[in-house]
Amino acid sequence: MGMGDAGWGMVDAVLRCAAPAPVDVRLATDAPAPILESTLLIPESTRRHAYLHAHPAAPDVWRITTPLPFAPRDVHAYLVRLQADRWMLVDGGIGTEEAWEALEAGVREVAGGWNGVCLHLITHMHRDHVGLAARALRAAPAPVAMGALDAERMAFAAAHPDDEAAYRADLLRRAGAPDEMVRAVEATISGSEALAPPVTADVLLRGVEGDVPGAPGWRWVWTPGHTAGHVSLHREADGVLIAGDAVLPRITPTLGVNRQRADPVGDYVAALERLEALAPVLVLGGHGAPAGPQRIRELREAAEAETEAVDACLADGPASTWQVVKRRYPRRELAPSTRMLAIRETRAHLDRLAAAGRAVVHPSPDGAELFARPA
Numbered sequence: 104m105g106m107g108d109a110g111w112g113m114v115d116a117v118l119r120c121a122a123p124a125p126v127d128v129r130l131a132t133d134a135p136a137p138i139l140e141s142t143l144l145i146p147e148s149t150r151r152h153a154y155l156h157a158h159p160a161a162p163d164v165w166r167i168t169t170p171l172p173f174a175p176r177d178v179h180a181y182l183v184r185l186q187a188d189r190w191m192l193v194d195g196g197i198g199t200e201e202a203w204e205a206l207e208a209g210v211r212e213v214a215g216g217w218n219g220v221c222l223h224l225i226t227h228m229h230r231d232h233v234g235l236a237a238r239a240l241r242a243a244p245a246p247v248a249m250g251a252l253d254a255e256r257m258a259f260a261a262a263h264p265d266d267e268a269a270y271r272a273d274l275l276r277r278a279g280a281p282d283e284m285v286r287a288v289e290a291t292i293s294g295s296e297a298l299a300p301p302v303t304a305d306v307l308l309r310g311v312e313g314d315v316p317g318a319p320g321w322r323w324v325w326t327p328g329h330t331a332g333h334v335s336l337h338r339e340a341d342g343v344l345i346a347g348d349a350v351l352p353r354i355t356p357t358l359g360v361n362r363q364r365a366d367p368v369g370d371y372v373a374a375l376e377r378l379e380a381l382a383p384v385l386v387l388g389g390h391g392a393p394a395g396p397q398r399i400r401e402l403r404e405a406a407e408a409e410t411e412a413v414d415a416c417l418a419d420g421p422a423s424t425w426q427v428v429k430r431r432y433p434r435r436e437l438a439p440s441t442r443m444l445a446i447r448e449t450r451a452h453l454d455r456l457a458a459a460g461r462a463v464v465h466p467s468p469d470g471a472e473l474f475a476r477p478a
């Protein structure tokens with residue numbers, strides 16, 4: 104997560120999803136870390152928590168939880184033992200001092216320090232996952248591996264710092280969002296750099312799946328949707344899946360229009376089908392408690408149901424993306440930080456409907472694009 108503020112999924116899909124079913128207790132015996140149902144409904148939180156200690160999440164896999172300065176309150180990194188004294192770090196945390204202290208304490212507790220960390224794999228480019236990568240690189244000069252599309256997106260953003268703000272502002276205008284929202288979004292973009300200093304990936308994971316270089320027994324799987332280059336990690340021997348934000352236990356990962364992929368919703372559905380085909384036993388996500396494999400199907404069904412829910416919003420006549428958001432959540436005041444996420448996700452579903460011939464797009468005189476069911 105972590106575009107703008109914590110980037111999370113759509114509320115109704117969340118509320119439909121029950122608590123995660125029990126997972127294999129031999130692999131996951133812990134109490135879940137604190138997690139919010141959805142940041143779309145809950146005010147941003149600045150609560151900090153004490154370091155939780157590294158937690159054994161699966162054989163040779165430890166979970167290190169670090170705090171976030173916004174909801175959800177924390178994010179998980181994983182430390183994976185590859186050989187006796189060789190470790191792979193998966194993600195890290197956001198670029199704050201408190202998060203660094205928590206990550207470092209966990210690495211010291213599990214691996215005895217940074218010396219053994221020989222690979223840093225980042226599931227996706229959001230700042231709560233990549234924000235400590237540059238600092239980790241200084242502590243342990245290990246190669247950084249990432250999905251190619253996310254690595255390229257990060258490099259582009261670092262080279263063109265104003266580009267994302269301009270893209271978002273244009274997206275909001277085309278979505279028919281109010282002017283004050285456009286200005287607020289432009290204001291929040293600047294200053295976020297410090298929470299995720301750029302890092303250059305050494306290993307670009309390109310394609311649909313493959314062996315993780317330098318991590319015998321681990322496969323990477325392209326799981327786009329939440330970001331275009333998101334990857335998950337699968338250990339075939341015992342079915343452990345480290346899923347980043349592709350699979351989360353109690354909320355639906357935000358999907359959103361972007362400039363790299365035409366159909367993020369379709370990408371996500373296909374990614375979850377790939378994960379289902381692997382038949383994992385235990386799913387370790389970037390936030391929240393471990394989940395069982397049924398969660399993958401629940402999220403796939405929720406994504407497809409969301410497209411239908413967005414389509415239903417067009418029954419009342421033509422609407423801009425922003426108007427569809429308001430129809431979709433009629434009695435809710437979305438927090439400012441989540442409006443952008445709601446627009447990007449709703450737009451992704453609208454584009455999907457349009458590509459399938461189930462909606463048509465018309466410009467309106469004020470520059471917004473209006474979606475309607477075909478006549």
Ligand SMILES: [Zn+2]
Pocket residue numbers: 104105178229231232348389390
């Ligand atoms: Zn996240």
